[in-house]
Amino acid sequence: MQAALVAAIVSIAALFLALTLLIVLAKGWREVRDGSRRARRRVLEPLVLRYAHGADASIFSALGGAIAPRDRVVVEEILLDHASRVRGAEHERLCRALDELGFVDRFLVRLNGSGWWRRADAAEKLGLAGAKRATARLAAALADEVPEVRLRAAKALGLVGGRAAVHPLVNALAEPNRWSTIRIADILTGMGSEVVTELMDAFPKLNDHAKLAALDILGRIHALAAVPWLLARLDDPDGDVRARAAHALGAIGVVEGAPALRKALGDPEWPVRAMAAKALGRIRDAHAIPALCAALRDREWWVRANAAEALRLAGHRGLEALEGMLDDEDRYARHQARVMLDLARFHPPESEAGAA
Secondary structure: OHHHHHHHHHHHHHHHHHHHHHHHHHHHHHHHHHHHHHHHHHHHHHHHHHHHOOOOOOHHHHOOOOOOHHHHHHHHHHHHHHHOOOOHHHHHHHHHHHHHOOHHHHHHHHOOOOOHHHHHHHHHHHHHOOOHHHHHHHHHHOOOOOHHHHHHHHHHHHHHOOHHHHHHHHHHOOOOOHHHHHHHHHHHHHHHHHHHHHHHHHHHHOOHHHHHHHHHHHHHOOOHHHHHHHHHHOOOOOHHHHHHHHHHHHHHOOHHHHHHHHHHOOOOOHHHHHHHHHHHHHHOOHHHHHHHHHHOOOOOHHHHHHHHHHHHHOOHHHHHHHHHHHHOOOHHHHHHHHHHHHHHHHOOOHHHHHHO
């Protein structure tokens, strides 16, 4: 019994010793490998950058006519690293080099790999490589079973850009996961004006939360071309759509939207009235002052609060209107006016603060 116990202890100790030795050897090998790669990067990076700035017609000529197998991982790292930092002609040349050296083809193969982390990594690298020919494959990856792969594919489509990339991203706004919808909305916002037409065209076919996300995107990118379309959404049967359209118009800040927003202060749904008041404050519409004073009597606190803030932002005339509301027969209006006037003493409107 004692001999068996000693044998077991010795076996366990030997196993731990072997594992420790294996870990030390693996760590030592990685350090040697990483050191070798750093040394090669110091040699290869200036050649790649010279190519990026247009000194060579081909990446192969920049690298001396060929690339050694052991240098491929280093060159890939250099190209992806700098492609993520630069724009314009240099970015295009780096992306062309990634394709010319066969890295894009390798990423496409890995996009169909069995391991989800490989698929996610491949999607991310295709985006950094600006691989437009990968658009269809990345769009297909939006249906991947793993959320991380879907999100990286969406981000890659945003980096690749173009109308072909916008359409699947707009459809992906309908993701049941709200966090995914927010991430995709951020990607579409980063793509700027090229998403405007696609969002408006796809709007009738989107589900409810995707419609709201689309309206938010148009506001965030200040889509002037969408203003007439957004004004039409103020008559939508869905109160949430009307509210988000009002918010988007305020974010864009065009004076042309003021008459419709003043009308929306009488909407039967209080979120629409609240967003209309907030939008009028952003536009600083002086003609809305009487309607905003009336909104101080609204039965909903958010409407009153936004109307009071809009009056404060309207400058001297708005503050005078708030002072006049201190004697109003509605106690909620009096209270809201008093609160906003107190706030105005410490946070005057920007126009007055600048004058001071």
